[in-house]
Amino acid sequence: MSLEAFLGRLAADRLLAQDFAAICEAGGRLQGSDSAARGFAVLAGRMAAIGEVRDEPVPYAGWTCHEARVTDLASGRELACAPLLGAASTPREGLAVETLDLGRGAPEQVAAAEVGGRAVLARHEYPFAAWTVHRRAKLAAATAAGAAAFLIVQPEPGVGPVSGSSGRAGGEGIPALGISAEAGALLAEGRRLRITLLGEDHAATTPTLVLDLPGRGPDRVVLSAHLDGHPLGESAIDNGTGLAAALSLARAAAPFVEGCPRGLTLCIFGAEEWALAGSRAWLAALPAERRARMALNLNLDSIAGGPSLTALTSGFAALGPFLRGAAAKAGLPLRTHLPLMTNSDHANFAAHGIPAARLVAGFDAPDSALRFLLTAADTRAIVPVQELKAATIAAGALLWGALTAPAEALAALR
Structure with missing residues (x-):
């Protein structure tokens, strides 16, 4: 042929x-x-x-999410969110935390900030470009800087939250979720949130x-x-x-x-x-x-x-x-x-x-x-x-x- x-x-x-x-x-x-x-x-x-x-x-580190919520405490408004696959859980009652918007959220920006136990906001980037900084690099930097949680913001309005993987694979980590552009605009003001993420690690095969x-x-x-x-x-x-x-x-x-x-x-x-x-x-x-x-x-x-x-x-x-x-x-x-x-x-x-x-x-x-x-x-x-x-x-x-x-x-x- x-x-x-x-x-x-x-x-x-x-x-x-x-x-x-x-x-x-x-x-x-x-x-x-x-x-x-x-x-x-x-x-x-x-x-x-x-x-x-x-x-x-083959085996992989399985994970099942039972509950994922992001609540703006000032208004009581529930914000659309998507848990990052395998992310660490919050306490059962949730985690009350203040947001810190770091814009792009590149590792050097995170390292230079006073994170202080807050929830770091970082922008999701177009994934297929030589200049892209991957979400997991931003999450790793936020974790190392002592963030209490991590929120990755979809930059385009009208499409809802962005998903993705945390890469935790059952190890140490912090709660991490994707949110919409609209939620990101609200939280950029330094709001207080309650983040609830209840997941279960378990052995799995694919x-x-x-x-x-x-x-x-x-x-x-x-x-x-x-x-x-x-x-x-x-x-x-x-x-x-x-x-x-x-x-x-x-x-x-x-x-x-x-x-x-x-x-x-x-x-x-x-x-x-x-x-x-x-x-x-x-x-x-x-x-x-x-x-x-x-x-x-x-x-x-x-x-x-x-x-x-x-x-x-x-x-x-x-x-x-x-x-x-x-x-x-x-x-x-x-x-x-x-x-x-x-x-x-x-x-x-x-x-x-x-x-x-x-x-x-x-x-x-x-x-x-x-x-x-x-x-x-x-x-x-x-x-x-x-x-x-x-x-x-x-x-x-x-x-x-x-x-x-x-x-x-x-x-x-x-």
């Missing part, structure tokens, strides 16, 4: 839109919820139509769905996407787009991959939104020889919703030129970003020395629809199907290059 024929199969795949809709129908897919279980069932069924599917479950399609040799290209999301919205861009594209790519590749120099392994991870816990545990548990056969990881995460595609190439200097060359053979543009960004499952492959790239839309485009990630606005309504189709075809060009390149070309990526 030629590259043109492969991309033609992707262009003609009528199941792409159906898969995307079915994934979104499952809901936000918070790990451990019924919504996530429905999502995994959808993916398992779609993958079983392509080949034999294995579930290789499925890892694996579909392996052998090639001529023992090596594999690992195509990955994460299924879990957040209870706000449908987690459509993040990561219904990557899941639907991954299914389409596996369907298109299945008939010909046995003739390629290396095979294809499709991995669907859970607990990605929990500081990448699922893929980290899965990779760590593999025999070393199985990891050694992984020639490249192509991770699809939030691939539609923006004007262009960028491959985050995890510090592997030769990987960007390789992927740009693969895209160019299909007449497609591709941007690349070399420094490692630990914002999806590719980072765990890179940590094991496996050349790894995350394909993402909207990099350095803060006006794109990706600004709605982690909010109730992340629904299928903001994802044009033709944009998802185009991104899938672009991902197909990269996958074709990885499956068919000479062994020495992939060896040079390490």
